[in-house]
Amino acid sequence: MDGMEKIRWGILSTGRIAGRLSDTLRTLEGAELLAVGSRSRDSAEAFGERYGIPRRYGSYEELAADPDVDVIYVASPHSHHYVHTMLALEAGKHVLVEKSFAHNALETRHMIEKAREKKLFLMEAMWTRFLPHMVRLRELLGEQVIGEVRLIQVSMGFRAQAAPESRLLNPELAGGALLDVGVYPVSFTSMVWGRPERLDSQVYLGPTGVDLQETLLLGYLDGRLATLISSLHTPTNVAAYLFGTEGYIEIPKPWYHSQVLLIHKGGQTTSVACPYPGHGDQFQALETMSCIRAGKLESAVMPLSETLSIMQTMDAFRAQWGLVYPNELRA
Numbered sequence: 001m002d003g004m005e006k007i008r009w010g011i012l013s014t015g016r017i018a019g020r021l022s023d024t025l026r027t028l029e030g031a032e033l034l035a036v037g038s039r040s041r042d043s044a045e046a047f048g049e050r051y052g053i054p055r056r057y058g059s060y061e062e063l064a065a066d067p068d069v070d071v072i073y074v075a076s077p078h079s080h081h082y083v084h085t086m087l088a089l090e091a092g093k094h095v096l097v098e099k100s101f102a103h104n105a106l107e108t109r110h111m112i113e114k115a116r117e118k119k120l121f122l123m124e125a126m127w128t129r130f131l132p133h134m135v136r137l138r139e140l141l142g143e144q145v146i147g148e149v150r151l152i153q154v155s156m157g158f159r160a161q162a163a164p165e166s167r168l169l170n171p172e173l174a175g176g177a178l179l180d181v182g183v184y185p186v187s188f189t190s191m192v193w194g195r196p197e198r199l200d201s202q203v204y205l206g207p208t209g210v211d212l213q214e215t216l217l218l219g220y221l222d223g224r225l226a227t228l229i230s231s232l233h234t235p236t237n238v239a240a241y242l243f244g245t246e247g248y249i250e251i252p253k254p255w256y257h258s259q260v261l262l263i264h265k266g267g268q269t270t271s272v273a274c275p276y277p278g279h280g281d282q283f284q285a286l287e288t289m290s291c292i293r294a295g296k297l298e299s300a301v302m303p304l305s306e307t308l309s310i311m312q313t314m315d316a317f318r319a320q321w322g323l324v325y326p327n328e329l330r331a
């Protein structure tokens with residue numbers, strides 16, 4: 001693909017987050033918001049009207065069949081990421097798929113294999129990784145500014161006011177705290193340290209059968225430990241801490257899209273400003289387009305092997321709780 005050509009986006013679903021990225025894409029340099037697909041024609045029309053999208057389809061199949069769409073953003077519930085991503089890849093489209101990537105590692109593996117077979121770009125929309133504060137954090141850790149990081153503590157929790165049949169609480173839609181919010185701290189720890197070697201957890205399963213909150217303990221053989229909290233039941237401080245041998249870094253609320261890092265060292269606190277305009281989801285869209293233009297099949301910042309290992313970690317926690325989603329692919 002020519003480096004100057006616009007990348008033409010198709011949006012799969014007309015939900016909340018689909019609206020957020022559409023809002024970003026319509027003014028993003030190098031992007032063209034070309035098409036939207038919904039299960040309902042009326043919803044596609046209304047969404048297209050709202051975000052200035054010219055082509056509006058009443059099915060996801062029609063969206064995938066549009067020959068002018070380069071990349072599809074899959075923004076359906078977790079339960080449907082696998083089928084919708086496979087639909088888009090089969091149709092020859094590059095795909096950016098919302099977190100959590102799939103129900104489980106088995107589906108993830110199939111999605112990766114399909115993208116490789118078709119030679120198409122595929123990435124988990126873990127947008128926080130691309131934000132300026134995460135870029136700066138990786139640099140600071142590389143410089144060992146707080147020595148060696150030995151402990152991580154992260155929380156991500158809010159009180160969901162959601163109906164039992166909603167995406168957040170419905171097992172049919174792979175609801176629950178782990179796939180909705182827990183994936184952020186798990187992914188964050190993976191970004192800093194890679195795949196954990198030991199896992200322990202406690203969970204509170206709610207009336208619909210999905211996890212309402214959990215504490216996750218991640219261990220590494222050399223003694224590094226992470227304690228993670230995720231909740232749809234209890235609001236938390238939504239902060240992250242990395243404790244090193246010579247100080248600690250605090251990422252204040254909301255840590256996953258904070259615009260500041262606080263370095264606490266030698267009795268002093270240094271504030272590192274990391275501002276950005278807009279929602280912040282533009283960075284993952286820019287990464288997607290830059291990879292597609294360069295003919296890359298995956299991003300070095302959010303590689304597919306890491307998405308797979310994150311899903312394996314989450315599978316292992318669910319196995320500890322006996323939590324199986326009714327629609328997940330099983331071996």
Ligand SMILES: NC(=O)c1ccc[n+]([C@@H]2O[C@H](COP(=O)([O-])OP(=O)(O)OC[C@H]3O[C@@H](n4cnc5c(N)ncnc54)[C@H](OP(=O)(O)O)[C@@H]3O)[C@@H](O)[C@H]2O)c1
Binds near residue numbers: 013018037039173
């Ligand atoms: N990056 C972030 O900050 C962020 C924030 C929130 C959510 N997310 C992720 O984005 C994804 C969607 O979340 P959301 O909050 O946007 O959800 P939502 O508002 O409930 O929208 C989901 C959309 O998926 C489509 N869909 C397809 N099959 C469906 C089914 N069987 N039941 C319900 N909807 C179905 C619907 O679109 P149509 O009716 O048009 O077909 C619906 O509007 C999830 O993976 C979530 O984890 C990411």
